[in-house]
Amino acid sequence: MNESPCYIKSLPLPEKIQQFYIDSGIKQLYPPQGEVVQKGLLEGKNTLAAIPTASGKTLLAELAMLKHIIDGGKALYIVPLIALANEKYQRFKEFEKFGILTGISTGELESKSEGLGKNDIVVCTSEKTDSMLRNGTQWLQTLSIVVVDEVHLLDEKSRGPTLEIVMTKLRKIPNLQIVALSATIGNTQVLADWLKAELTVSDWRPTKLQEGVVFGKSMNFLSEDPVIQKEIVHDTKEPAADVALDTIKEGGQCLVFESSRRTCMAFAKRFSNPKNREHKQINILLSQDEKNKLAEISEEIEYSSDTTESNNLAECIRNGVAFHHAGLNAAQRRLVEDGFKENKIKVISCTPTLAAGLNLPARRVVIRSFLRYDANEGNIPIPVLDYKQMVGRAGRPHLDPYGQSLLIAKSSDKIDFLETKYIHAKAEDISSKLGSEKALRSHILAIISSGIATSQKGVIDFLSETFYAHTSDLSYFIETINECLYFLEENDLIVTDNNYLQATPLGQLVSRIYIDPLTAVVIVEDLKKASQSNMEITAFSLLQVICKTPDIRTLYLKGNEYFENLIYADDHKNEIINFPDLDEISEISAESFIESIKNARILLDWIEECETKEIVENYVIGEGDLHSLSESASWISHAVQRISKLKGFDIQNIFLEQRLKYGASKELVSLLSIKNIGRKRARKLYDNGIGSVDKIKSTPFSEVSKLFGNKITIKIFHELELPIPSDEIDTSPEVPENNKKEINQQKNLFDF
Numbered sequence: 001m002n003e004s005p006c007y008i009k010s011l012p013l014p015e016k017i018q019q020f021y022i023d024s025g026i027k028q029l030y031p032p033q034g035e036v037v038q039k040g041l042l043e044g045k046n047t048l049a050a051i052p053t054a055s056g057k058t059l060l061a062e063l064a065m066l067k068h069i070i071d072g073g074k075a076l077y078i079v080p081l082i083a084l085a086n087e088k089y090q091r092f093k094e095f096e097k098f099g100i101l102t103g104i105s106t107g108e109l110e111s112k113s114e115g116l117g118k119n120d121i122v123v124c125t126s127e128k129t130d131s132m133l134r135n136g137t138q139w140l141q142t143l144s145i146v147v148v149d150e151v152h153l154l155d156e157k158s159r160g161p162t163l164e165i166v167m168t169k170l171r172k173i174p175n176l177q178i179v180a181l182s183a184t185i186g187n188t189q190v191l192a193d194w195l196k197a198e199l200t201v202s203d204w205r206p207t208k209l210q211e212g213v214v215f216g217k218s219m220n221f222l223s224e225d226p227v228i229q230k231e232i233v234h235d236t237k238e239p240a241a242d243v244a245l246d247t248i249k250e251g252g253q254c255l256v257f258e259s260s261r262r263t264c265m266a267f268a269k270r271f272s273n274p275k276n277r278e279h280k281q282i283n284i285l286l287s288q289d290e291k292n293k294l295a296e297i298s299e300e301i302e303y304s305s306d307t308t309e310s311n312n313l314a315e316c317i318r319n320g321v322a323f324h325h326a327g328l329n330a331a332q333r334r335l336v337e338d339g340f341k342e343n344k345i346k347v348i349s350c351t352p353t354l355a356a357g358l359n360l361p362a363r364r365v366v367i368r369s370f371l372r373y374d375a376n377e378g379n380i381p382i383p384v385l386d387y388k389q390m391v392g393r394a395g396r397p398h399l400d401p402y403g404q405s406l407l408i409a410k411s412s413d414k415i416d417f418l419e420t421k422y423i424h425a426k427a428e429d430i431s432s433k434l435g436s437e438k439a440l441r442s443h444i445l446a447i448i449s450s451g452i453a454t455s456q457k458g459v460i461d462f463l464s465e466t467f468y469a470h471t472s473d474l475s476y477f478i479e480t481i482n483e484c485l486y487f488l489e490e491n492d493l494i495v496t497d498n499n500y501l502q503a504t505p506l507g508q509l510v511s512r513i514y515i516d517p518l519t520a521v522v523i524v525e526d527l528k529k530a531s532q533s534n535m536e537i538t539a540f541s542l543l544q545v546i547c548k549t550p551d552i553r554t555l556y557l558k559g560n561e562y563f564e565n566l567i568y569a570d571d572h573k574n575e576i577i578n579f580p581d582l583d584e585i586s587e588i589s590a591e592s593f594i595e596s597i598k599n600a601r602i603l604l605d606w607i608e609e610c611e612t613k614e615i616v617e618n619y620v621i622g623e624g625d626l627h628s629l630s631e632s633a634s635w636i637s638h639a640v641q642r643i644s645k646l647k648g649f650d651i652q653n654i655f656l657e658q659r660l661k662y663g664a665s666k667e668l669v670s671l672l673s674i675k676n677i678g679r680k681r682a683r684k685l686y687d688n689g690i691g692s693v694d695k696i697k698s699t700p701f702s703e704v705s706k707l708f709g710n711k712i713t714i715k716i717f718h719e720l721e722l723p724i725p726s727d728e729i730d731t732s733p734e735v736p737e738n739n740k741k742e743i744n745q746q747k748n749l750f751d752f
């Protein structure tokens with residue numbers, strides 16, 4: 001391979017684009033980037049780049065996409081997470097100055113999103129891409145390049161199969177170039193063979209990474225030859241805290257990875273307790289200016305919510321350490337991430353979700369425990385791939401001379417173990433997770449519904465092109481495919497006529513609205529039963545059906561919640577459509593029934609306008625949990641409505657979809673259609689006799705502004721195209737306090 005440097009100036013791109021990169025400090029490509037270009041990235045060749053975090057994968061994608069667009073093509077950039085989609089979208093929007101348009105879509109799983117096609121680059125999650133493919137979105141067929149970010153996530157049980165199917169479908173577009181970006185994994189060559197791609201594997205990084213183990217008062221960087229040892233000056237009796245303090249002292253930032261939410265918050269709390277040594281020492285290390293900046297973030301966190309967890313987070317940040325996990329609401333997560341990016345927050349105690357993609361580099365990364373809890377297997381060691389993703393966050397390009405990562409050894413004999421198990425270990429092979437019936441049934445229905453396959457052979461032929469088929473035994477696969485076809489036919493989702501397969505109207509709907517066929521089966525069964533009986537269907541009845549479906553990631557039962565919810569279920573027997581005989585069913589089924597009761601109760605409280613603080617504290621859940629539960633329930637309630645209509649069930653519309661989205665009662669639904677009105681403002685309007693959009697239209701500006709102040713009222717009047725008295729414009733008093741909280745609340749809800 002040619003080792004000579006590859007300059008931006010030498011790339012086949014217009015001068016103004018070359019200059020854009022040079023002005024941003026990128027004059028020449030990093031060696032692995034150069035290798036990828038040399039192997040044909042800009043000549044349209046399929047490419048698999050398996051190179052470490054922060055070594056410039058995004059730049060490769062940009063160069064390839066720009067080349068296509070200059071030549072009249074169109075690009076799709078697929079990401080695994082919404083947060084990552086936003087990050088990439090913001091970046092690609094910088095190309096607007098060259099007349100290159102970027103669009104983003106992460107939600108609305110039933111829409112064709114034809115409007116997105118006007119863009120040159122579209123950033124989407126794999127689920128959104130799959131839904132557009134199912135709905136026959138035309139512009140997808142005009143793509144000339146697809147970039148798949150974090151392609152190693154093919155290995156992930158919940159989302160990998162969708163990514164795999166999306167890639168298999170997209171590969172059928174003629175002359176499409178696929179650029180797949182991956183972390184370093186074991187079987188890159190196998191993946192490259194599947195993609196018919198040129199492969200570049202490298203462990204080169206722009207900033208060197210020293211990987212080590214802490215034992216006692218000593219940091220031992222074992223990846224170095226000779227091994228580098230460094231004594232830790234601080235002494236809090238907590239090695240991870242000592243390393244964090246040492247990092248701050250050196251002017252750096254530190255990420256501390258914990259294995260659970262509980263330990264993640266506990267670590268941050270120890271730092272924030274004025275009685276503890278950690279806090280005393282961090283207090284000395286931070287300057288007054290730094291403390292002021294932390295206090296500002298802390299105030300914003302307090303503003304974003306009034307839950308105890310939010311107050312705890314605010315308190316921790318005020319005292320120098322943040323925590324970050326999926327239970328936080330979206331505004332809080334963003335405040336912590338931005339605070340860290342801006343170098344205001346020096347230490348984040350986090351769960352591994354933070355390592356999954358977002359560009360949050362730190363001088364040091366500490367992994368406090370290499371164990372992770374698994375519901376089936378108990379505490380198990382994390383995979384090397386996850387370890388590499390976490391430690392890969394260490395070292396900020398252009399800012400740090402090197403990055404350092406540290407595992408904690410609790411005893412001296414663990415040092416060798418950790419060295420072999422992680423530091424010198426190669427990441428595992430990835431494997432397809434498409435082989436299960438759960439993963440396959442939804443995609444098989446979609447293939448049939450969209451006409452990709454019209455026979456069993458057609459289904460098998462299509463699936464023979466997947467990564468699963470490329471790497472596994474087909475006979476077992478075919479058996480599972482046949483079981484799925486049987487399931488779909490049994491449940492009226494497909495029909496077979498002389499070997500000709502066709503989706504029924506129900507099957508077509510299920511595929512388009514993007515739900516698991518089993519979800520549809522549960523809904524149909526329960527709605528049928530309900531419509532045949534005389535029972536009164538309440539919001540709780542439908543919420544319980546929704547919470548039984550496999551598309552809802554329910555919140556688990558804790559402690560003695562089983563019995564408490566069993567009693568509740570018994571008291572509300574009349575409202576439950578399908579009350580199983582708990583003595584006759586398995587323990588697991590009984591538990592999941594009771595779990596559906598708990599989750600339905602949470603959602604009922606939400607749509608009955610209980611305060612968020614009250615809900616999260618009563619059920620001991622995070623705000624983020626509540627929002628993702630209500631978001632997914634809102635999506636399934638849409639499915640309930642559509643299926644009910646299609647099948648002609650006589651179920652009264654109780655507006656669950658909108659109510660779940662905003663957490664509001666039925667009488668507020670019409671007000672919630674206005675952009676700046678959420679649950680609290682709608683309630684205020686309603687209680688003041690302004691209970692509908694028409695009523696707002698007939699209410700004087702001054703009356704509405706008494707409730708919300710001028711600024712918000714102007715926004716509402718603007719949206720409704722109502723005249724605003726000229727003397728009211730911009731003489732506004734500030735928005736009342738709880739309304740500000742509501743703004744954040746709404747933002748969060750749309751953010752998942």
Ligand SMILES: Nc1ncnc2c1ncn2[C@@H]1O[C@H](COP(=O)(O)OP(=O)(O)OP(=O)(O)O)[C@@H](O)[C@H]1O
Nearest residue numbers: 025026028029030052053054055056057058059397
């Ligand atoms: N050839 C280069 N010369 C100088 N800086 C570069 C070069 N390539 C990329 N960078 C810079 O390095 C940083 C990391 O690059 P980038 O975000 O593309 O990495 P990545 O591999 O996509 O990271 P991650 O896996 O974390 O998403 C960015 O600030 C980028 O501008």
